Amino acid sequence: MMSDDELRRKVVEVLAAEFELDPAALVPAATLYDDLDLDSLDAVDMVVVLEKTFGLKLSDEEKLRSIRTMDDLFNFLIELKAKQA
Amino acid sequence: MSMNRVVITGRGAVSPYGLGVQQLLDGVWQGRSAVKVMEAWRQISGLKSLLAAPVPPFDAKNKLPRARRRSMGPVALYATLAAQEAAADAGLSEAFLTGGEVGAVIGSTTGSPEALAALYGHYLLDNSIEAIKAGEFFKIMGHSCSANVCMTLGITGEQWAPTSACTSAAQALGLGYLLVQSGRQQAMLCGGADETHASVTGVFDVVRAASCRNETPGATPSPFDLKRDGVVCGAGSGILVLESLDSARQRGARIYGEICGFGHVNDSEHIAHPHSTSMARAMVRAMAEAGVSSADIDYVNAHATGTEQGDRAEAQAIAQAVRGSVAVSSLKGHFGHTLGAAGGLETIVLLEMLLRQELVPTLHLEDIDPDCHCVDLVQHLRPQAIKTVIKNNFALGGVNAAFIIRRVEDDV
Numbered sequence: 001m002m003s004d005d006e007l008r009r010k011v012v013e014v015l016a017a018e019f020e021l022d023p024a025a026l027v028p029a030a031t032l033y034d035d036l037d038l039d040s041l042d043a044v045d046m047v048v049v050l051e052k053t054f055g056l057k058l059s060d061e062e063k064l065r066s067i068r069t070m071d072d073l074f075n076f077l078i079e080l081k082a083k084q085a
Numbered sequence: 086m087s088m089n090r091v092v093i094t095g096r097g098a099v100s101p102y103g104l105g106v107q108q109l110l111d112g113v114w115q116g117r118s119a120v121k122v123m124e125a126w127r128q129i130s131g132l133k134s135l136l137a138a139p140v141p142p143f144d145a146k147n148k149l150p151r152a153r154r155r156s157m158g159p160v161a162l163y164a165t166l167a168a169q170e171a172a173a174d175a176g177l178s179e180a181f182l183t184g185g186e187v188g189a190v191i192g193s194t195t196g197s198p199e200a201l202a203a204l205y206g207h208y209l210l211d212n213s214i215e216a217i218k219a220g221e222f223f224k225i226m227g228h229s230c231s232a233n234v235c236m237t238l239g240i241t242g243e244q245w246a247p248t249s250a251c252t253s254a255a256q257a258l259g260l261g262y263l264l265v266q267s268g269r270q271q272a273m274l275c276g277g278a279d280e281t282h283a284s285v286t287g288v289f290d291v292v293r294a295a296s297c298r299n300e301t302p303g304a305t306p307s308p309f310d311l312k313r314d315g316v317v318c319g320a321g322s323g324i325l326v327l328e329s330l331d332s333a334r335q336r337g338a339r340i341y342g343e344i345c346g347f348g349h350v351n352d353s354e355h356i357a358h359p360h361s362t363s364m365a366r367a368m369v370r371a372m373a374e375a376g377v378s379s380a381d382i383d384y385v386n387a388h389a390t391g392t393e394q395g396d397r398a399e400a401q402a403i404a405q406a407v408r409g410s411v412a413v414s415s416l417k418g419h420f421g422h423t424l425g426a427a428g429g430l431e432t433i434v435l436l437e438m439l440l441r442q443e444l445v446p447t448l449h450l451e452d453i454d455p456d457c458h459c460v461d462l463v464q465h466l467r468p469q470a471i472k473t474v475i476k477n478n479f480a481l482g483g484v485n486a487a488f489i490i491r492r493v494e495d496d497v
Binding site: 024039041 | 146154155202215216220
């Protein structure tokens with residue numbers, strides 16, 4: 001099973017590739033909308049690539065909407081992975 | 086109410102010769118064929134034509150930021166790059182371009198066929214929309230080119246998107262001409278785009294109108310030639326800046342030519358067959374609007390795609406509407422039928438002919454079809470004094486469009 005650190009590294013890798021970002025910018029404190037300049041359409045694509053990468057179902061819309069930073073996203077996925085494992 | 090005179094002040098191209106107007110003009114003047122065999126198409130059952138004139142591959146990441154590219158299939162990408170070049174060529178300032186007095190009218194046959202195939206492939210095979218990304222719809226919508234051009238260039242004037250297959254760009258130029266002439270907009274970015282896809286060539290293949298000379302890609306299509314065997318589809322985008330003469334003069338802009346007449350008629354005869362009388366009617370109406378007589382026409386840049394029916398109908402229409410001695414050629418032999426882009430790319434080359442005072446021949450025209458020999462078909466690069474010319478484009482579905490374009494001298 002993937003460790004939490006491995007998960008974080010994988011998230012950085014796939015999001016950097018998907019959104020053509022420098023992986024070094026995807027630090028835990030980085031905000032998705034302001035720091036990384038993503039928008040609502042990108043948020044849809046983020047869910048698509050993360051579901052595909054981790055084989056998870058990201059269906060909790062309320063929780064998804066509350067994600068502000070990369071750290072929020074890491075924690076959301078770690079929690080979800082534990083639940084869906 | 087006095088109407089504005091409408092001139093062309095900018096040109097932008099993405100073509101089977103590559104990115105930029107210069108690549109297009111170099112390819113044409115060097116008499117190079119841009120047609121290739123598409124090896125991957127051999128896998129497609131029933132497809133007999135494996136020929137196309139695609140845009141050579143390039144790295145779009147260096148051209149536009151991801152946030153712009155995410156809503157573009159190849160067709161909108163071509164239109165956007167061509168529009169950027171046209172706006173820069175015209176010297177449109179940022180303030181003018183974004184101030185609301187400039188609009189865009191850019192058409193294509195459909196949205197991106199590549200994106201359509203990917204989206205419906207997933208939707209139909211998996212019966213699911215779950216993995217569809219947010220940008221996909223914006224690649225396939227009918228106004229994908231015009232919307233993406235407006236977003237990228239910051240255009241806030243009118244946005245239009247004619248989708249009439251092979252006359253998409255011609256209709257765009259016609260509509261842009263009307264909007265500038267009437268004073269609704271001071272300038273319009275006008276033209277069209279299309280991309281290479283097996284399903285697009287397949288449309289012509291199904292109706293037995295596609296060239297199948299897969300063994301000799303460098304020698305087809307051959308409009309007006311006795312041995313022609315059909316259309317080769319090309320890709321790209323041709324965009325022109327249409328502007329009121331007053332605005333162009335005020336800005337001190339370079340003027341490539343003036344559009345002074347637009348004939349646009351429907352034939353209402355057959356969904357697929359060309360109709361010679363309607364082609365002639367479009368040319369006659371364009372000449373009447375321009376206030377010129379058939380004797381004033383120095384050259385006709387034909388639509389002629391390399392089909393027996395279409396080439397003959399057009400040659401005979403030109404002989405009837407203009408005269409038998411008028412010089413005529415088609416650019417389809419060079420870079421194929423670029424469909425929604427044709428009216429844009431071909432007009433760019435036509436403006437260069439006006440500038441250089443040279444007529445480009447129909448490439449591969451060797452053995453003239455006697456039924457097309459009713460006009461003076463140009464077979465070699467020909468220096469000739471030309472001032473007033475006709476540009477024709479016709480489409481499946483009965484659309485017939487003709488423009489009168491005139492060289493603008495400094496004193497008029």
